[in-house]
Amino acid sequence: MKILLVEDNERVRKFVSKGLEEAGHTVDVADNGRDGLFLAASERYEVIVMDRMLPGDIDGLAIIEALRKAGHRTPILILSALSDVDERIKGLRSGGDDYLTKPFAFGELLARLDALTRRAQGDGAQTALQVDDLRMDLLGRKVVRGDRTIALQPREFKLLEYLMRHAGQVVTRTMLLENVWDYHFDPQTNVVDVHISKLRQKIDAEFERPLLKTVRNAGYMISAEPR
Amino acid sequence: MSGLSTPLPELAGGAHARSGLGWPHVARVIRSSAVALALGYVLFGCAALVLFAAPLRYAWQASVEDFRIQVLREDSQRFEEVFRLRGADGLAAFIGERVGMQIAGERILLLADAHLKRLAGNLPAWPAGVPAQPGTYTVPVMLGGQRAMSTLVRTTLPGGYNLLVGRNVERFAPIEHWFWVGLAGALAVLSVAGVLGALLIRRALLTRIHSIQQTAAAIMQGDLSHRLPARRRGDELDTLAQTINRMLEQIEQLVHGIANVSNSIAHDLRTPLAELRSRLEELSLTRPAPPETFAEIDAAVSDVDSVIRMFNALLRLAEIDAGMRRSEFVEVDAADLAAKAVEFYLPAAELKNLSLSFRERGAMLLRGDRLLLAQAINNLIDNALKYVPEGGTIRVEVQRGSGDAIAIAVLDNGPGIPDAEKPKAAQRFYRGDSSRGTPGVGLGLSLVEAIAKLHGGALALADNHPGLSAQMTLGGGTPEAEPRVASGRAVAVSATPTATAFDRVTS
Numbered sequence: 224m225k226i227l228l229v230e231d232n233e234r235v236r237k238f239v240s241k242g243l244e245e246a247g248h249t250v251d252v253a254d255n256g257r258d259g260l261f262l263a264a265s266e267r268y269e270v271i272v273m274d275r276m277l278p279g280d281i282d283g284l285a286i287i288e289a290l291r292k293a294g295h296r297t298p299i300l301i302l303s304a305l306s307d308v309d310e311r312i313k314g315l316r317s318g319g320d321d322y323l324t325k326p327f328a329f330g331e332l333l334a335r336l337d338a339l340t341r342r343a344q345g346d347g348a349q350t351a352l353q354v355d356d357l358r359m360d361l362l363g364r365k366v367v368r369g370d371r372t373i374a375l376q377p378r379e380f381k382l383l384e385y386l387m388r389h390a391g392q393v394v395t396r397t398m399l400l401e402n403v404w405d406y407h408f409d410p411q412t413n414v415v416d417v418h419i420s421k422l423r424q425k426i427d428a429e430f431e432r433p434l435l436k437t438v439r440n441a442g443y444m445i446s447a448e449p450r
Numbered sequence: 451m452s453g454l455s456t457p458l459p460e461l462a463g464g465a466h467a468r469s470g471l472g473w474p475h476v477a478r479v480i481r482s483s484a485v486a487l488a489l490g491y492v493l494f495g496c497a498a499l500v501l502f503a504a505p506l507r508y509a510w511q512a513s514v515e516d517f518r519i520q521v522l523r524e525d526s527q528r529f530e531e532v533f534r535l536r537g538a539d540g541l542a543a544f545i546g547e548r549v550g551m552q553i554a555g556e557r558i559l560l561l562a563d564a565h566l567k568r569l570a571g572n573l574p575a576w577p578a579g580v581p582a583q584p585g586t587y588t589v590p591v592m593l594g595g596q597r598a599m600s601t602l603v604r605t606t607l608p609g610g611y612n613l614l615v616g617r618n619v620e621r622f623a624p625i626e627h628w629f630w631v632g633l634a635g636a637l638a639v640l641s642v643a644g645v646l647g648a649l650l651i652r653r654a655l656l657t658r659i660h661s662i663q664q665t666a667a668a669i670m671q672g673d674l675s676h677r678l679p680a681r682r683r684g685d686e687l688d689t690l691a692q693t694i695n696r697m698l699e700q701i702e703q704l705v706h707g708i709a710n711v712s713n714s715i716a717h718d719l720r721t722p723l724a725e726l727r728s729r730l731e732e733l734s735l736t737r738p739a740p741p742e743t744f745a746e747i748d749a750a751v752s753d754v755d756s757v758i759r760m761f762n763a764l765l766r767l768a769e770i771d772a773g774m775r776r777s778e779f780v781e782v783d784a785a786d787l788a789a790k791a792v793e794f795y796l797p798a799a800e801l802k803n804l805s806l807s808f809r810e811r812g813a814m815l816l817r818g819d820r821l822l823l824a825q826a827i828n829n830l831i832d833n834a835l836k837y838v839p840e841g842g843t844i845r846v847e848v849q850r851g852s853g854d855a856i857a858i859a860v861l862d863n864g865p866g867i868p869d870a871e872k873p874k875a876a877q878r879f880y881r882g883d884s885s886r887g888t889p890g891v892g893l894g895l896s897l898v899e900a901i902a903k904l905h906g907g908a909l910a911l912a913d914n915h916p917g918l919s920a921q922m923t924l925g926g927g928t929p930e931a932e933p934r935v936a937s938g939r940a941v942a943v944s945a946t947p948t949a950t951a952f953d954r955v956t957s
Contacts, residue, residue, distance in 0.1 A: 306762060308821050326758060378793055404794055408825050417797040
C-alpha cells in the first residue's frame with residue numbers, strides 16, 4: 224500500500240514510517256501542511272495519515288477539507304492529541320474517515336489503516352459473508368459452519384459480523400468497542416476478551432480449524448490461513 | 451453607569467460633596483442611569499400634566515364661553531321683542547331702566563342709530579373695533595371709565611338701529627391667569643421633586659454599588675472568602691449580590707478542587723511514574739539477556755499505558771468539573787444505556803459466576819451526555835464485578851423519580867463499603883482497603899459522581915443489607931451549585947440511607 228504520512232514530530236514520524244515500511248507498505252512523509260497538501264493532491268495514495276496540529280498553526284482538518292473539496296476521496300486517518308469525543312466528531316465531519324488519539328499503539332494504527340483501505344475497496348450490498356466453511360447469512364441472520372447451525376445472540380452476531388467484514392485483518396479491542404458497542408471510551412477491563420472467547424467457544428471449539436485468532440499485542444482476526 | 455469608571459476615592463468624595471460642580475461633573479451625574487430614569491419619569495409626568503390640562507382648559511373655556519354667549523343672545527332677542535312692540539323710543543327707555551337697575555355693569559347695553567350715534571345704554575359711545583356685521587365679538591370697551599374686555603352680541607334692528615348686548619369678561623381673566631400659574635407651579639414642583647429624588651436614589655445606589663466594588667476588589671486581590679453584603683430586602687441588588695455570592699462559592703470550590711487535584715496528581719501519578727523509571731533504570735544498569743530485556747520493555751510500555759489512562763481519566767474529570775460538557779446534552783434513554791451495559795458485562799459476569807440482570811421498566815428519557823452516562827453506568831457495574839465474590843448477584847435498575855429525575859442504581863450483595871469509608875469512596879484515587887491487589891486506579895467512582903453532578907444529580911452509596919447500593923440520581927433540578935462546605939469531593943455521598951425522592955431500590 225502507498226501511504227502518505229503528514230506529521231511534524233520527528234520521532235513519531237520516524238517511528239510510524241519505519242513501522243509501516245516493515246509491514247510492507249511504501250511511505251511518503253511530509254513534516255508540514257503545505258508539503259502534505261501538495262503530495263496528497265499530486266500523488267495517488269491508498270490512505271493518508273494526517274496529524275492535526277501542524278507547524279505554523281495549520282490545522283490538519285483544514286487540509287482535509289481542502290482535499291475533499293477538490294474531489295480527493297482517499298481515506299484519511301487523523302492523528303490528534305485532542306482526545307475529546309467532540310474533537311473526534313469534528314474531525315470526522317471535516318472529511319476524515321478515522322480518528323486516533325495520541326499516544327497510540329502502533330498495532331492500533333496498522334489495524335485501522337487496513338480497515339480503512341478495505342472499506343475503501345467497497346463492500347457494497349452483501350447478503351452473506353464467508354470465511355472458510357463459516358458462513359454468515361446477513362439477511363436471514365443465520366450463522367452456519369459446515370453443516371451445523373450456530374445460535375448466536377444479537378450482540379455476538381454483530382461482533383462476528385464485524386470480524387468477518389475485516390476477515391484477514393487485525394481488529395483491535397478499541398475498534399471493537401467503537402463499532403460493535405458504540406463505546407468511545409476504555410472500560411479498562413478486558414470485557415471484550417471475554418466476549419471473544421465466548422464467541423470462539425461457539426464457532427471454533429468443536430471444529431477442526433480455528434478461525435478466530437488472537438494477535439498478540441494487537442487484537443483479533445478471523446482468517447482461514449494458519450497463523 | 452459611568453460613575454463606576456472613576457477610581458474609588460473620587461467616588462466616595464462625589465457622593466458627599468456637591469461643591470465644585472463643573473459641567474463634566476454635572477454631565478456625568480445626568481448620564482447615570484438612576485438620574486436618567488428619574489428625569490425620564492419627570493418629563494413623562496410633565497407631559498401627562500400638560501396633556502391633561504390642555505383639553506380641560508379648552509373644554510372649560512368652550513362650555514363657559516358658549517353658555518355666556520347663549521345668554522347674551524337670548525337677551526338680545528328679548529330686546530328685539532321690546533323694539534317691535536314699543537319701537538325705538540320704547541326700547542331706549544327700557545334700556546335706560548335696565549341700566550339703572552344694574553348694580554355693577556353686569557350687562558353692557560347700547561342702542562345706537564344707523565349712524566352709530568348713542569341713543570341709550572351704559573357705554574359712552576359705540577366702541578371701536580366692532581365689525582359691521584351682526585355677530586359675536588370680544589373687544590375692549592370703556593365701561594365706567596375703565597377699559598374692560600367684553601363679549602358683545604351685535605344685532606341690527608329694522609330701521610337701521612344697532613343693538614349691542616354684552617358682558618364684561620375681564621372678571622374671568624384672573625381665573626385663567628391662576629389656572630396657568632397653577633399648572634406652571636405643578637410642573638415646577640414635579641421637576642424639582644423629580645430631580646431631587648433622582649439625586650437621592652443615585653446616592654443610595656452608588657453606596658451599595660460602592661460596597662460591591664470594594665468586595666470585588668478584595669476578591670481580585672486574591673482573597674476568595676469575601677462575600678458581597680446582601681441586605682435582606684429581596685430587591686434586585688440583593689438578588690444580584692446573592693447570585694454573585696453563589697458564583698463565588700462555586701469558584702472557591704473549583705479553585706480548592708483544582709488545588710486538590712494538583713496534589714492528587716502530583717502524589718498519585720508520581721508512584722507509577724517512579725516505578726516506571728526504576729524499571730527502566732534497572733534495565734539500563736543490569737542489561738539482562740534480550741528475552742528478559744524485551745519482557746521488561748513490554749512491561750514498561752504497559753506501565754506507560756496505565757499512566758496515560760490515568761491522565762485521560764483526570765482530564766475527563768477536569769472537563770466535567772468545569773461544566774464544559776453541559777452544552778452537548780441530547781435526549782438519552784437511560785434504560786437503553788443500562789441494558790446495553792448489562793449486555794456488555796454479562797459474559798464477564800458469567801465467567802465469575804455472578805448473576806447480572808437489568809429490570810426493564812420502559813424508556814427513561816433525559817437530557818444528558820450519552821458517552822458520559824454510558825461510562826458512568828459501566829463504571830458502577832465494573833466496580834461491582836470487581837468486588838463481588840463468586841456466586842453473587844448484581845442488579846441494575848432504572849427508575850423515574852419526582853419531576854424529571856431519573857435514578858440509575860447498581861445493587862449487589864457483595865461485601866459493600868464500610869460506613870466509615872463511604873464518604874471517602876468517591877474521592878479521587880481513593881481505593882478502599884479491600885481493593886488492594888485489584889487493578890484500577892481508583893478514579894471510577896469519582897468519575898461517576900462528577901458525571902452525576904454534571905447532570906444535576908448526585909451519587910449515593912448506601913447499604914444494600916448486605917452489599918452495596920450505588921445510586922446515581924440525574925436531572926432532578928437545575929445543575930446549580932448550592933453553597934456547601936468546601937470539604938472535598940465526597941459531599942453528596944451518604945453513609946446512611948437518606949430519604950430521597952425515590953423509594954430505596956430494594957425488594
